[in-house]
Amino acid sequence: MQPIISINGLVKTFPVGNGFFCALNDVNLKLGTGEFVGLVGPSGSGKTTLLNIIGSLDTPTEGKAEVLGHSIGELTAKESAALRNKDIGFIFQSYNLLPVYTVYENVEFPLLLQKMSADTRRKAIMEALDWVGLTNKEQSRPSQLSGGECQRVAIARAMVKRPAIVLADEPSANLDAKNSHNILQTMRKLNEELQTTFIFATHDEKVMQYLKRIVYLQDGEVERDETVNQPNRNE
């Protein structure tokens, strides 16, 4: 398997008071196309920090993080933005939908940044909304949707540009069990159909049931890296 994400000796520290807090310490990891992997660990274990570095929202203090051939930390703000816009989709715990936009416009936004033509855009948006079962809500605003629906819009927004990687930070934390399973099934389906690599930062048992690979983090270090041969929910 050719890795699309390659992390070597990654260290990330944050200034705290007069000293530094080490969020990631000598992390080594390789992730390939089509993986459905979870970064699992307690709060403060460094999973979100690792996710942010992979998403080029943050940079390593030491070591190297290479994503789709780009060395994070050496990218300019423009290159970093282009990488996020074209190849990385984000799903957040609190959905982070743009409040004044409709469902359609929220999903459309990354495509507008890519300057895609209106026809191609519309087709892609409707397809993405179809994946998450929200074609009937395209004119609704986030305030008119339930939490589960909002997260499905976020999935559609992350997937509409057909990224190579989707980063999901605690995507089910604000959802009830039924909605959690619902969105995880959707993501799993997209992972299999489109071979998109999904990386989760989670400590939710419900999410772990769907993961094909689990990377356990503890105090900023990789404690275990396990492949799950038969995830419990693969329907």
Next chain:
Amino acid sequence: MLLLRTAFKNILGGGKRTWLNVTVLSFTFVIMVAYNGILDGFLEEARRETQRWETGAGQIQHPEYDRYDMFTLQDAHGVAPLSLQTYLADKSMTPILILQAAIYPQGRFQNILLKGIDAGQNILELPTAKLRHTGTEIPVIIGQRMAGLADLKEGDRVMLRWRDKQGVFDAQEIVIAAVFKTKTTTVDAGQMWINITDLYAMTGMQDEATYLVKSENCPVVSDIDNWSYKDLKYLLADIDLMAKSNQTESFIIFAILLAIALLAVFDTQMLSIFRRQKEIGTYVALGMTPKRVSGLFTLEGTSYSILAVLMAAVWGTPLLYLFAQTGMKMPEVYADMGMGMSDAIYPAYHVSSIMTSIIVIVVLSAIISYLPARRIAKQNIVFALKGKIN
């Protein structure tokens, strides 16, 4: 285009806060345009009136004449240069001869300026036709202010004393042939207008003048034989000076109004940047650079002013049009300040003035929006995504 669309969408989604800012800005804009219109109208009216009643299209003045120094009048008269005689003959120029004199209304002594003017002139609005002789009495015309000061009215007779060319005093009774109404005080208070032919006869200063007033048709625009050409810029300098002083006042008023309006925009921008941390982080996560997000917020702030201009156009245009029709009544005291003014000031709206107001509002909004928005470019996006203020 995307930024503009997003900016408008965001501020329209801002609801009441947006409309409050837009309303305050549009109010400021309309006040600016109206005030500038009044100033321009005031200036134009004053210039027009002064030209109609006093300066004509320019003057050729005797070398000794200084309009700010009455003592020069004694020597400031002479026969106009030969090269100007053609214009005097075809009446595209008219001579004015000024003397110091005195009148004795009801036995009181009162100094005046006696101004000789051709009864047949048609350059100035003065009703000089009334100076034509109907009998042996010498007719004079005076303005309403002079009539009030001397307690004279049409038909009254009054003793006039003057000095002739040799400096010898002479006196004669004159009759008030007409009392004219003008807002140009400088042709009214303390003055009497007399037929220049009578003045020649009274003083022996045949064909002399203190200055010559030219009409639009007269081509003279330079000094001739030491007689100095005074253009309208010189002759209307007092009005321009007053306009400049008014502009300073108006600038202060605008500055205060704009400061209030822009403070609202600044406040909204600051609040937006604190409240919309997650949104800022999301834009970056979706592929915008922090600088571009900063540009988006700047554009949002600037869009308030663009919306304000549109709103001002909707409610301000009919209002300003109505104002231009009705004008603003001017108190008499303004005319007593020495400026030629009509009863009402009609605002004059110039495209350049409106465009300047628009540019000032839009540019200042952009600057005031950029100041808080530039913080975005320095923000920690990871914190922003979590909604943490950093």
